[in-house]
Amino acid sequence: MFVYEKKLQYPVRIQNPDPKLASVIISQYGGPDGELGASLRYLSQRFAMPYPELKALLTDIGTEELGHLEMVGAVVHQLTRNLKVSDIEGTPFAAYFVDHTAGVYPQFASGYPWSASTMQSTGDVIADLTEDLAAEQKARLTYDNILRLAKDDPDVTDVIRFLREREIVHFQRFGEAIELAKQRMDQKNIYFTNPAFDK
C-alpha cells in the first residue's frame, strides 16, 4: 500500500508565474515520456517480475516517480497561480486554459490526453527492463528540451535539473537490474525461456 508524506521530494518554490512555460512542462506530468507514465509503467511491470531485486527496484523507482509526478504538478500549479485573463490571451497557454482553467491535467504538451499506449507491461523480463532503459532516456531528453525552453529562471531549472538527474540514476539501476536478471537465466541463451511465464 501507499502512505502519503505531506512534503515534496525536492523543494519547489517558483516566484514568477509563467503560463507559457507551464504549457510545455505539463508534458512531464502526463506526456508521452512523463512521470505519470513512468510510475504506472514500473508499478505495473513489477507484478510479473520473478526475482526479488526486480520486484524491489520497480516498486522503489515507481514510487519515486509518483513523487516526481507531484513535483511536476507543483511546478505547473505555481507557474499558473494568480493569473489574469490578460496574462493568458494570445499565449500558448490559452488552449490549455479553455479546457482546464488553472487545473492540473495529465496531457502531452501538444494537448493530447495522457495515454496508456505510451507505455508497456509485456510480462517479459528482458523486454520490460529494456523498455525501462529507453523510458529513462526519453524522460531525460524531455527535461533537456524543457531546459532549452526554460532559459534562466533558477526557480524552475533547479527542479528540472534534479528530475533530469534522477532519470540518469534510474537508467543505471535498470541496467544493473538486467545484469542481475541475466545471471539467474539460462547462461547459454537468456532468450530460451521467459522466467516470468515459463516456470
Added chain:
Amino acid sequence: MFPKPDKPGEDMNAMPCGDASGVLPSCAPLAVPYVPFQQMGSQKYDHGEALENGTLFPGLNLPFKLKAKAANIPMTPLTELQALEFVLVELGLYLDTHQDDAQAMELYRQYAALEKEGRARYESLYGPVTQTATAQSKTWAWLKDPWPWNYQEGGDK
C-alpha cells in the same frame, strides 16, 4: 551547510575502475544490453550536496550543458529532512542492485537514524508529515496549510 554523518571507511580496493566508470564482464553474451555495474565504495556526496545534485554519487552526476551547476538550496528544517530522505531513497535503489555492499548498508542505517531525528524535529515545529503522526497533535493538524504544492511567500519552512 549540512552536518555530515560518520561515513565508514571506503575500500578503494573494491574499485578496479575509476569512480565514474563501472565494471562489465570481459566476455559477454551477444544480443543483450549492458550497462556497467557501479562499483562498491564509489564516492559519495554529503546529504545536502546529494539533494542539490540529484544524486548521492559524483560518478553518476551527468548534467546537461544548459544547467551544469548544482542548485544552492538554503538549509531549513524542511530541506534538511528532504536531503536526509533523499539519501535514503538513493541508497535504497543502490542496495536493491548491490545487496552485498555492507558499507552502503551501514551508511543506510546511519542516515535512517538521522532521518528519524530530522523528522521528529520538523514535525515538532510544523506539524505531521504523515496522517498517523497527527496522533501526536492536540487537534487534527493534518489539515493545516500549506500543502506541499502551495507557493510559500517568504520561503519554505
